[in-house]
């Protein structure tokens with residue numbers, strides 16, 4: 056059974072988190088026949104997008120677990136709206152079991168910030184450009200680190216003594232303490248290697264350094280530099296890009312405006328696209344025309360898109376390093392048992408093998424895996440062969 060990848064969306068009040076959440080989630084109209092658009096108030100379905108092989112193969116696909124719009128395959132991922140991360144939250148001003156639950160589920164964080172600097176550190180509106188958004192990035196990382204620190208620090212001395220006297224592996228003990236966060240033993244081993252000092256001599260500084268590394272590995276973060284449409288955002292976006300590896304300029308408001316205009320039949324626009332076309336000039340009011348031109352000049356032409364879809368894609372394909380594989384039963388017709396062409400698009404971690412894919416689809420398929428065929432090349436591939444992005448794979452089982 057394949058579960059959707061879950062990504063947390065967080066940010067202080069007024070930065071445009073709800074706008075981003077809505078803009079990333081296709082509306083009911085756009086996904087009419089698709090069953091799960093909104094899960095509940097705090098969970099919604101967004102899509103990672105990639106090229107569908109249907110065009111290149113000259114076939115018409117019948118997607119089952121995903122959608123195909125004009126040759127673009129949309130693969131569902133789940134967004135979790137994480138509220139309450141405000142400065143000081145780790146001290147008990149808001150982070151509770153709900154946060155633990157969100158943290159456990161989330162594989163990565165999208166941190167929405169107001170790149171225009173028009174909200175202060177608590178999210179109150181201030182004059183554009185008067186707040187430095189780089190401070191907001193630091194605060195969020197610090198909140199999560201300090202929250203984890205609170206969990207470890209409580210019992211640290213006792214745990215060290217226990218590990219020393221019973222000759223227990225400290226990494227395992229740390230993992231037990233952080234159980235419920237979704238952090239794996241491998242993540243902990245990798246992070247603790249990055250701290251020079253011997254674990255038995257770790258003080259506060261080393262623990263914090265360890266937790267910083269751990270978060271980077273286990274819950275990587277992408278900065279959504281929102282409100283990129285405002286003039287004061289440009290310089291901040293450059294500074295953010297200099298300081299952090301994963302920054303996507305975005306305008307959630309522009310994405311919403313373009314979609315509304317498309318729904319009203321005023322423009323043609325594919326969500327996440329790099330351009331739009333006005334359908335009938337005479338239908339636009341002066342105000343609408345000016346707003347659309349503003350978006351074209353200040354968002355699309357500057358940043359290439361509104362950044363909303365790009366943020367989701369970067370989280371899935373860069374931060375989490377996933378690739379897309381299309382499993383089929385019939386390697387000649389690219390179909391499943393029922394004749395659906397290219398029915399499924401599956402996100403798998405880069406480095407996965409056909410056998411890993413088989414297990415991901417179903418334990419039984421993994422257990423009875425015999426070999427796999429690369430349907431494009433019509434060639435058998437080894438069970439430990441590394442799958443490539445866009446592969447169409449037929450799995451041959453003994454049952």
Ligand SMILES: Nc1nc2c(ncn2[C@@H]2O[C@H](COP(=O)(O)OP(=O)(O)OP(=O)(O)O)[C@@H](O)[C@H]2O)c(=O)[nH]1
Pocket residue numbers: 066067068069070071072073074075281282283284285305306307308309
């Ligand atoms: N210029 C501009 N304004 C935006 C953008 N996104 C959101 N806003 C505005 O920012 C304000 C806050 O947006 P919300 O989406 O409600 O922000 P939020 O972070 O969810 O706020 P809370 O619900 O208070 O947590 C609203 O007035 C939006 O219209 C954007 O991309 N550009």
